[in-house]
Structures are given as structure tokens and as C-alpha cells.
Amino acid sequence: MLKxxxxxxxDYLEQSKKISEIxxxxxxxxxVKLLRAGDDVPEGYDGSRKLRFCQALMMAKxxxxxxxxxxxxxxxxxxxxxxxxxxxxKIKSGEMLFNMGLFGSHEAASKTLGLMPRLKQGEYSAVLxxxxxxxDFAPDVVILEGEPEKLMWVTLxxxxxxxxxxxxxxxxxxxxxxxSTVVPFQTGKTNxxxxxxxxxxxxxxxxxxxxxxxxxxxxxxxxxxLEKLAEKAIPKFRAKGVFKLLxxxxx
Numbered sequence: 001m002l003k004x005x006x007x008x009x010x011d012y013l014e015q016s017k018k019i020s021e022i023x024x025x026x027x028x029x030x031x032v033k034l035l036r037a038g039d040d041v042p043e044g045y046d047g048s049r050k051l052r053f054c055q056a057l058m059m060a061k062x063x064x065x066x067x068x069x070x071x072x073x074x075x076x077x078x079x080x081x082x083x084x085x086x087x088x089x090k091i092k093s094g095e096m097l098f099n100m101g102l103f104g105s106h107e108a109a110s111k112t113l114g115l116m117p118r119l120k121q122g123e124y125s126a127v128l129x130x131x132x133x134x135x136d137f138a139p140d141v142v143i144l145e146g147e148p149e150k151l152m153w154v155t156l157x158x159x160x161x162x163x164x165x166x167x168x169x170x171x172x173x174x175x176x177x178x179x180s181t182v183v184p185f186q187t188g189k190t191n192x193x194x195x196x197x198x199x200x201x202x203x204x205x206x207x208x209x210x211x212x213x214x215x216x217x218x219x220x221x222x223x224x225x226l227e228k229l230a231e232k233a234i235p236k237f238r239a240k241g242v243f244k245l246l247x248x249x250x251x
Contacts, residue, residue, distance in 0.1 A: 009136055012031065012135040015223050016028060016029050016132040016133035017133065019226065022227065022229075022230045023150040023154070025145075025146050026146065027061050027146060028131045029132040029142055029144050030060050030061065030129060030145075031130050031131070031132045031135040032127060032129055032141040032143060032181055033140050034126075034185065035124060035125055035126040035128065036123065036124055036125060041067065042065075042128070042136045045067040045128055045130075047066075047069060047071075050072045051072065052075040052078060053073065053078040053081075054075075054078075054175075054176040054177070055203055056127075057129055057143060058205075059129075060129045060131055061131065063131065065128075065129075065130045065134070066129045067127075067128055068127050069084060069125060069127075070085050070125075075198065076088050077174055078174065080118055081119065081174055081181075082119050082127055082177065083120050083121045083122060083124055084124075086121065094109030097112075097113075102173070102197060112173060113171070113173070115171065116171055116173075117186055118182065119186075139216040139219070140215070141180070141213050141215060142215075142219050143176070143181065144211070144212045144213075145209055145211055146210070147210075151211075153234060154190070154212055154214070154222060155192060156225075156229065157225035157229060158225075166190065167189075168193065170191075173197070174196060175193045175195045175199050176198075179192075179193040179211070179213070180193065180211045181213055183213065184215045185213075188217075188218075190215070190218060190222075191214075192213075194211075195210055195211060
């Protein structure tokens with residue numbers, strides 16, 4: 001079985017194809033890399049466009065190579081998540097989210113924000129986003145967008161070998177920057193979520209899709225286990241044989 005530290009750039013293309021084909025994904029898997037000051041930036045990354053992080057993911061789905069930093073990231077909450085800038089007081093206090101009708105009180109919004117994990121201020125200088133098939137770096141996080149049934153198989157593949165249970169976390173706010181990126185990056189564990197008002201308002205994610213982030217070093221074993229699931233389990237259960245038997249009886 002391949003390990004993350006021996007994957008070559010060509011392997012990412014192969015891994016992306018396998019994930020997309022097995023799961024029948026409509027959106028390509030995305031690769032995310034966090035850069036420290038002084039880290040080399042591969043050629044071709046565009047940092048001129050002002051974008052939210054969720055929009056950077058959307059651009060990467062369309063083939064763009066995106067660089068975001070404290071200067072061109074337009075979502076202050078995401079800028080805080082990556083440690084580029086401090087969280088503005090109007091957001092931190094819960095005032096903005098309360099005024100938008102997203103929480104029942106300033107206190108509820110502020111409590112939710114206070115529980116969100118964030119990268120240390122100033123530790124990282126930029127974030128790169130590209131489709132996994134084009135990846136010219138070892139990704140820190142791989143993000144998938146798709147229907148729940150498709151992402152369900154990824155979460156099963158993650159525990160296929162050793163077993164266990166997942167403990168997903170979300171605040172239904174900052175679904176792409178925190179839930180899909182910071183959480184798996186910090187914890188080393190796969191995390192999935194239902195999206196948030198920001199990414200659903202600002203990108204092309206559909207009502208039927210949700211998100212999953214997995215640590216880059218889990219990519220190879222997860223794909224390996226997806227291949228095993230595709231041998232029997234996935235086609236069997238997608239055929240919905242048990243349902244069809246009952247459906248035939250009750251019509």
C-alpha cells in the first residue's frame with residue numbers, strides 16, 4: 001500500500017481519478033497546502049484575484065491554481081482561521097451573525113465562534129488550492145464535495161482497516177476553511193460537514209452536496225480501501241436490492 005511520504009506528483013493524478021471514478025463524483029478532489037513564510041510557491045499560482053476561501057475552492061474545481069494570503073482573502077473569518085489576520089470584533093462578539101439572523105443572540109454566536117479551532121496568528125503566510133489531479137505539492141488536506149452517499153464511503157474507507165467511530169465537528173459556520181481544512185489539518189482526522197451559509201451563498205455548491213476534508217497523509221490508505229469497498233460493497237448496496245424486494249411487495 002502506498003504511503004503519503006512516497007507518493008509522487010503523478011500519483012496524485014492517479015489517486016484523484018480513482019476517487020472520482022469509484023464515488024462517481026461530479027466535482028474533482030481538491031488539494032490544499034498551507035505555506036509558512038519563506039516556503040517556495042510553485043509556478044502559476046494566482047494571488048491577484050480577491051476571493052473568499054470557499055470561492056478559491058470553486059475556482060480550483062474549474063482548473064485554476066489559487067494563492068490566498070492576508071492581502072487577497074476577502075472573508076475576515078477565513079483570514080482569522082488561517083492566522084492571517086485577527087477576527088474582527090463585530091464577528092467575534094457575535095454581533096454580525098446575530099444581525100444576519102443566523103443566531104438567536106449575540107451570546108450564542110460568540111460562543112460558537114469561540115469554540116472554533118484556528119491556526120496560530122502569523123504561523124502561516126498563505127494557502128494554495130488546486131485540483132488534486134494537478135497537484136504540484138504534497139497536500140496538507142484533500143477536500144471533497146459531493147452528495148452524502150458518496151462521502152459516506154470515504155468515511156467508511158477511513159476506518160475500514162482498524163475500525164472505530166468518527167466524531168465529526170462543525171459550527172455550521174466556516175464550513176470550508178475550518179471544518180474542511182483547519183480541523184483535519186490540526187487533528188489528523190477526517191472531518192465532514194453539511195456546509196454553511198457562507199459557502200452556499202458564495203459558491204456553486206448545490207443544495208444536495210456537503211463537504212469532507214481529509215489529512216493528506218490519509219489519502220493513499222483511504223483510496224486503497226475505497227478500491228476494496230468498490231469490489232463488492234459499493235455496487236451491492238447502490239443496487240438497493242433489499243429496498244427493491246420490499247417495494248415490489250407493497251406496490
